[in-house]
């Protein structure tokens with residue numbers, strides 16, 4: 046049974062891509078076969094996994110509009126058991142194009158239903174918006190993982206996001222559930238971080254993972270080498286936190 | 302002559318809202334009469350200026366679809382000479398609604414042309430995407446201000462952004478010009494920050510402001526008090542950098 050997890054937050058820069066790339070890599074390291082779908086026109090997850098040449102690539106755009114099967118848009122990465130459906134150049138025009146297409150929110154779902162290859166986890170890295178790309182991800186997914194930066198503005202958008210997840214469950218995808226909230230870029234020297242973290246834990250209780258990801262410059266350096274942090278510097282605090290998060294998710298699924 | 306400046310970067314979390322709020326406030330402090338238009342459905346600039354009640358508000362959405370004149374959607378803020386056109390709740394649905402409207406990219410331009418009140422500066426805080434909201438801002442604006450976080454992923458999107466600005470100038474708004482690039486969240490302890498800053502200055506030379514904004518936790522704390530950093534803590538490094546940036550922009554316009 047494949048777990049399809051959409052990584053979503055309309056607030057920008059909260060660690061969606063970093064969480065998707067490092068979590069998928071950590072789960073592959075323990076032998077799970079995973080697919081990462083880059084659904085963000087910026088293509089950061091594609092670069093973060095070392096795939097530099099985005100011009101020639103057939104990827105998530107072509108799959109979304111039904112031009113190419115999912116099978117033919119998936120490539121291996123440098124990491125064993127981790128596959129990638131990259132973001133291709135035309136993804137930036139997809140949102141406008143999709144509006145006038147019939148069943149515009151189901152393109153990804155239809156493509157993934159036809160995918161015969163079996164994966165343990167499929168992660169979808171979403172752009173910072175609640176538009177048609179993110180909607181496609183939410184309709185195709187079983188679970189939503191929400192990275193939440195420990196800062197004030199990031200907190201503001203959380204209720205809107207949880208409301209949107211509820212709407213999608215009601216109108217499009219009855220099986221959609223919140224997998225959990227991951228606190229990111231936690232800075233233990235800042236009272237703001239502690240305040241936001243406490244606030245979120247108080248309101249959302251067990252929906253918030255125990256593991257929180259510290260702010261750690263090695264995590265931000267890794268993409269410039271085309272590697273996930275857990276490959277670039279496994280021993281650093283950020284990587285260790287992502288390994289810990291992977292364990293927490295596996296035990297949540299009853300697999301540990 | 303009003304300067305209309307769109308603050309744009311499709312990469313999320315790079316400091317668009319923080320730059321818009323603090324720059325507009327710093328320019329108001331020296332007597333310029335300014336308007337801040339919150340064009341981001343998250344409404345962070347609206348909250349950052351202390352306007353908490355977003356449910357009841359008439360704002361940029363109603364102006365964009367022509368339901369309300371710009372005049373009637375502008376309110377005073379706690380800061381003298383600074384006015385706000387807030388983000389209202391329905392803005393999150395605007396991108397999908399706009400697609401099928403005639404002259405969908407000119408809604409804001411048309412509304413601002415009818416605005417009789419005169420402002421020295423109009424700042425438009427944009428969402429983290431290059432969709433129809435940002436397009437409306439680019440068509441209405443004279444200049445584009447690009448906040449750029451000193452990190453690898455933020456660098457990746459710059460060429461796509463500069464290309465988009467060129468396309469808008471060619472197809473929609475011949476007067477659109479790059480006002481400048483502001484380096485944000487610069488951390489002088491991190492070699493990554495220094496590397497990215499040097500890279501950008503080397504390629505874009507005088508288009509990059511001399512002033513760079515340091516990472517400074519007081520800047521991130523200010524919005525939780527509904528105040529710009531320059532009001533919350535004028536003496537902190539972040540605020541001083543925004544004051545410096547305001548001076549640099551005034552001298553660029555020949556006003557200092």
Ligand SMILES: Nc1ncnc2c1ncn2[C@@H]1O[C@H](COP(=O)(O)OP(=O)(O)OP(=O)(O)O)[C@@H](O)[C@H]1O
Pocket residue numbers: 056057058059060061062063064085089171172173229230231258259260261262264265266268283311312313314429452453454455
């Ligand atoms: N734990 C961390 N410590 C330090 N830096 C981090 C951490 N996590 C992410 N970053 C950095 O913060 C920036 C934002 O992270 P990232 O790009 O993953 O967020 P995002 O939510 O995917 O952004 P977008 O909304 O643009 O898609 C990046 O430059 C990234 O390298």
Ligand SMILES: Nc1ncnc2c1ncn2[C@@H]1O[C@H](COP(=O)(O)OP(=O)(O)OP(=O)(O)O)[C@@H](O)[C@H]1O
Pocket residue numbers: 055056057058173196197198199312313314315316317318319320341345427428429485486487514515516517518520521522524539
């Ligand atoms: N100089 C700074 N020092 C420390 N924190 C900062 C600084 N500038 C911005 N921040 C914080 O970083 C986060 C991102 O900034 P901000 O929300 O202004 O970016 P944005 O580009 O507007 O994001 P979005 O793409 O979601 O609109 C916020 O929590 C903000 O408070």
Ligand SMILES: [Mg+2]
Pocket residue numbers: 061062063085089170171172
């Ligand atoms: Mg991302």
Ligand SMILES: [Mg+2]
Pocket residue numbers: 317318319341345426427428
């Ligand atoms: Mg913003």
